[in-house]
Amino acid sequence: MSAAPTFLPYGRQSIDETDIEAVAQALRQDYLTTGPAVGAFEAAFAQAVGAKFAVASNSGTAALHLACMALDLGPGDTVVVPAITFLATANAARFCGAEVIFADVDPESGRLTAETFQAAIDRHPNASIRAVLPVHLNGHCADMVAIRALAERRRIAVVEDACHALGGRHGAGNGTSSDVGACTLSDMACFSLHPVKMMTTGEGGVTTTNDEALYHRMLLLRSHGMVRNPAAFEMREQAFAADRSPNPWYYEMADLGYNYRITDFACALGQSQLRRLRHFVERRRRLAARYDAGLQSLAPRIRPVKGQAADAPALHLYAVLIDFKALGTERAKVMAGLKSQGIGTMVHYLPVNRQPYYIRRGGSVSLPGADSYYERVLSVPLYPDMCDDDVDRVIDALRGLLS
Ligand SMILES: *Cc1c(COP(=O)(O)O)cnc(C)c1O
Numbered sequence: 064m065s066a067a068p069t070f071l072p073y074g075r076q077s078i079d080e081t082d083i084e085a086v087a088q089a090l091r092q093d094y095l096t097t098g099p100a101v102g103a104f105e106a107a108f109a110q111a112v113g114a115k116f117a118v119a120s121n122s123g124t125a126a127l128h129l130a131c132m133a134l135d136l137g138p139g140d141t142v143v144v145p146a147i148t149f150l151a152t153a154n155a156a157r158f159c160g161a162e163v164i165f166a167d168v169d170p171e172s173g174r175l176t177a178e179t180f181q182a183a184i185d186r187h188p189n190a191s192i193r194a195v196l197p198v199h200l201n202g203h204c205a206d207m208v209a210i211r212a213l214a215e216r217r218r219i220a221v222v223e224d225a226c227h228a229l230g231g232r233h234g235a236g237n238g239t240s241s242d243v244g245a246c247t248l249s250d251m252a253c254f255s256l257h258p259v260k261m262m263t264t265g266e267g268g269v270t271t272t273n274d275e276a277l278y279h280r281m282l283l284l285r286s287h288g289m290v291r292n293p294a295a296f297e298m299r300e301q302a303f304a305a306d307r308s309p310n311p312w313y314y315e316m317a318d319l320g321y322n323y324r325i326t327d328f329a330c331a332l333g334q335s336q337l338r339r340l341r342h343f344v345e346r347r348r349r350l351a352a353r354y355d356a357g358l359q360s361l362a363p364r365i366r367p368v369k370g371q372a373a374d375a376p377a378l379h380l381y382a383v384l385i386d387f388k389a390l391g392t393e394r395a396k397v398m399a400g401l402k403s404q405g406i407g408t409m410v411h412y413l414p415v416n417r418q419p420y421y422i423r424r425g426g427s428v429s430l431p432g433a434d435s436y437y438e439r440v441l442s443v444p445l446y447p448d449m450c451d452d453d454v455d456r457v458i459d460a461l462r463g464l465l466s
Contacts, residue, residue, distance in 0.1 A: 071444040071453055072407040074259035074380065077343065082335045089331035096326050097286075104330035105269070107337055112229070112244030114252070114271035116278035119264075119330060120285055123226045123255025125323040126268030127155035127196075130222045130251040133272075133280040134194055136161040141190040143183050143219075145175035145205075146414040146433035148198040152224045153415050156194070164190065165416035165428060170435035171384070172368055173200045177209035179432065184217065186428075192217065198224040199243065201411070201442075202261075202347075202378035203370030204233035207241075211248040221248065226255035227379035229262065230344040234373025243377070244271045251277060256329075259446075261343055261377055262336035264329040288320030344377040346447040350454055351378050354443070357458040358383065364390060364465055368440070380411060381445040383461075387438070390465055394441065400464045406457055409442045 089100055101119055109117035120126050136142065138160040144153045146165040153163045166183035169176050175197045184192060195214055197205035207223075214221045228243045235241040235248060244252045251274075254260075256267030272278055283290070293309040295317070296302040302313050351367075358365055368382040387394050398408050414433040415421060443457050 068405045068456065070405045070407065071449065071457065072446075073409045073442045073444050075446045075448070076258040076263045077339070077447045078263075079339075081338075082332055085331045085335035086328050089328040092327070094327045097324055098327040100327040100330040100334065101325060104333045104337070107334055108269050109271060111337055111340065112252075112271055113242045114245050115273040116271065116275070118270045118272075118278065118281040118285060119325045119333070120268045120270070120323040121325045121329075122266050122323075123253060123257060123260075123268040124151040124155065125285075125321070126253040126255070126270040127151055127222070127224065128158050128321075129281045129284055129323060130253055130270050130277075131155045131159045131161070131194070132284050133251070133270075133277045134220050134222070136193055139191060140193040141187065143175075143180060143192060143195040144415070145173075145179070145196075145198050145200075146416045146430045147173040147200060147412055147436055148196075148224060148415060149226070149412060150415060150418070152196050152198060153421065156196070161193070162190070163421070163425070164192070165414070165421070165425070165430060165433075167430040167432040168200075168436060170432040172203065172370075173382075173433075173436040173440065174198070174203065174205045175210065176206055177213050180210055180213055192219050194220040194222055196222050196224050197249075198226075199228035199231070199233075199376075201368055201380040201382045202227045202231055202376045203368065204228060204231065204243065204374050204376065206371060207233050207248040208236040220250045223249045223252040225252045226260060228377055229254050229260065230340050231377035232375040234371060238373075240373060240375065246271055246273050250274060256333060256336075259379075261347075261379055262333070262340055264325065264333040264336070267325050267329055267333060283318060284320040285323045286320060287322060288316050288318035290315045290317045343447045347378045347445060350445055350449055350451070351381055353451055353454045354381055354445075354458070357455065358461075361458075361462060361465065365461060378445065380442045382411065382440055382442050384436070384439040385441055385465065392465070397441070397464055401457075401460055404456075404460045406460055407444060410437070410440060411442050413437060 136159040142156040241247040256264040
């Protein structure tokens, strides 16, 4: 009797003994929260993606919120967010009091394009649009060259939601390319280090930038808006003793900040995982290539979501488009069928503009590209510890359910 096949989730972390040892080592030190591992991880991360600065925080959501706060977004401001993304992309702007305009996406890729960005701007001629948050959905990058060009003409800041795309490269124009997170065509890029993402710190996030002012602002806002540098104190009289030395207990709150700090042992895990990032990216690419080849026989009923030719993506998800209606079935049935064979799948994502909170704020908007993508999309298992046979098993199961 053969054992039941192991369950394949749509994504999961890869933890090895060096990761465990790195965390154990950190736990034996003096610092559990902000200690030397945080700065070391930030420096290694910035170097890995080719940015000047990296700010680590305790979630991808915090990373996005810090970016929006660093831009001083507030009531009266508006940001453009593609409809197909995780809730947090839009919520980060709302935390600041800014309004969200949902842009449509390309129905075949699910991504924001310069055209759908322009259409969103045209729908709201009187809005004060301060920022756009392109999402590198599944790991395939948005067209940064075209989006940056349009944003620049309109003096709109660009914050990449790169939570799916750590370790990838995107076209940067004139035959060049750029690491995701290097911010060559954006002001900031935000990453999530949740276990299903490219690498993990448990919960965690990072924002990268090349702008020193944005960097210092994010450091301030990550920890209560507290200033400890005497040179920056505003209230001289309460800050300093009679002999002009700073009072030893004193700190100042310069702005309303949060506690978005990440722990030292999480950063120790992050640094250990970062050493394996190239391996993770490569392994995901190979698995995706195997899916691409194996799914060809099921085209056009099942089509993988594709990236742009100039990119070398790091794939967080392997997403396929299936015309469930034309096949006379329903997505929920297919998901249940796959689950009964030990295969986990997920839908990324329900258009955020269709969430009750956003309908109540902005009314319903018709975004046919987002609806069409959402109707057909399904994420199948993809993670570094999967083996080639697992990919074949998923393809066979899809063939069985959809022929
Ligand atoms: C995961 C994710 C986030 C949020 O990250 P957390 O670490 O879970 O807070 C934001 N945007 C996208 C596109 C994501 O996939």
